[in-house]
Amino acid sequence: MTKKLMKGAEAIGEAAIQAGCRLFFGYPITPQNEIPEYMSMRLPQVGGTFVQAESEVAASNMLYGASGTGERVMTSSSSPGISLMAEGISYLAGSELPVVIVSIMRAGPGLGGILPSQSDYLQTTKGMAHGDFRLLVLAPWSVQEAADLVQDAFDLADHYRNPVIVLGDGLIGQMMEPVEFAEDRQPIKELEPKTWAATGYTGERPRAIINSLYLDPEELERHNLRLKEKYDAIVRDEVRYSSYGTEEDYDVLIVAYGTVARVCYTAIEEFAEQGIHVGMVRPISLFPYPYDAVREAARRAKAVLVVELSTGQMIEDVRLAVGAERPIHFYSRVGGMLVSPEEVIEQTTAILEDREVIHG
Amino acid sequence: MAETVFSRPQGLIDVTTHYCPGCTHGVIHRLVAEVIDELGVRERTVGIAPVGCSVLAYNYFNMDFHEASHGRAPAVATGIKRARPDLIVFTYQGDGDLASIGMSEIVHCANRGEKVTVVFVNNAIYGMTGGQMAPTTLPGQVATTCQLGRDVEATGHPIRVVELLSTLRTPAFIARASVHDPLLSINAKEMLRRAFRYQVENTCFSLVEILSTCPTNWGVPPAEATEWLARNMLPYYPLGVFKTPEGDDRAPRPNGS
16 A cells, blocks of 8 residues: 555546446546546556536436446536536436546636636435436545545445546646545445346346336325435435544634635634644535534534535534534635635635634 | 247337337337347346336336436436446436437537547427427427417427437437338337447437327327328437547438338
8 A cells, every 4th residue: 555646636536446447437627537538547457437528418328228227437527517517417417327527626607717716506405307306415525535435425326326426626636636535445335236237137026127217196196205215324324524633622613614614724723823722623514414413513513614615515414413503704715706815814814813704 | 930020129128118009109118129139138238218208118118227307317317327338328318308308418428539429309399398499399390388389489490309419519329210200110120239339339429300290198199190290390400420439510401211
């Protein structure tokens, strides 16, 4: 087990291959092109297949077909491309097919820009597409964590028979950091044989029909409720987060995810050097959201500061967690602009000094 | 001992279909199932049903199936075939599905030369949604979204899919057949057999367009639907082999018997 310096996009691709992914279907879009480029080079070396689809719509439907055979499959895209994949993702969720989707968010709406953003939090965690379904969403803050979460994502997708999205921003894909891959990695979930896969009907099992169509409302209601049971199990068992300095009471709790949390962590370290105690909860699973952890941590603070690269998306979940128990402040940069540690320090200091927080 | 000379193919399930009286989907289902039986590949075949009248095809074919979203069956087929090249993969799609919303997927699937077979059923109208104009609706033909007849000035001319796909350079087997009379149905089966055989031999992409009836939405009695097809569709949609992987010239078939 040795550490290797890797670009985030390459680490994501290599992690997928180490996890047994042998099929990648994608369409070029900035800022995630290094992932399909890496896969197009690497997959043939391990007997796998890379297909550059004609569109993200087609790519998501290729995933549907390939996943229906029981193979481990993946795609990656960025905001406008994820919107196009939304159709296929709804069918994947409805047909309960396990796939891993790496989503590298860029600023929007529309074509927006190509720089890092967290503009698709609500889309990814709440309402990706039509129908009543949920996606398991994991958000890394480092290249190593991106690699680890991609590997975990394949196990989670197979275990729950559900699409899993690894949600990052352009920084995750472009950063170079040391990464290590465990050689004897074991699956993190119990993995059943994929007896549901459509691989040819020989009479040894019932016919395999990969399908999301239920014309009988009673049957569809049963299907919906069964899906809900699955989502409830995910909410119960798959919450992931990290806490920083939340063991004791403190004045301000920061809630941030992904690369923004790393910026906030730098600010927290600088506060610590001055003897000022600022805590942070970093959600890693965005669905399921760590409501309890955020609530408990907020109770130890006088105020909460949510930092995001959006005009206010994850803050809705923080409000659900904290309610009216503590004042919730918000700081963000958008449009591809980044939050700096100095800005976080300034905002946090304003809260500490009970001054008005000036946005932007 | 009585000898069985005619029975249901193994590739079909013994159920009643939901198709309208006078619709030829049932004939086409049977031809596809017979060909799959005769090639001995049923147990390694995976079919893909579209959105449209044949959306429930997975209830009728006795094999593993995927139900695709509207128009995306060729993309789903690509995913299956790339994951499992040993499987025989076919899509069964109507003209709204393939020639309108799914035009991108079929063109690129054919152009990549995916080794899958497409059964393209063209009845010149949207059936399941209630008789709206399709890209294949004939000039002047009445549909619920062109109630005075298709105006080519406003909506363009009907798309000839096999002619369009035949312009692609990638080797393929592309043909048009019809099932509005028994002799042509035998020819349609032969086209399907060739299409599937090219896939079994791992040669090329294959597509057979099959002209089909829709008396319900054409507004003609079931018994007159085959005649309507012969009179209105054949002149615009000529039958024959349009492209072969060997690069043969087009081999037209007589229109009707």
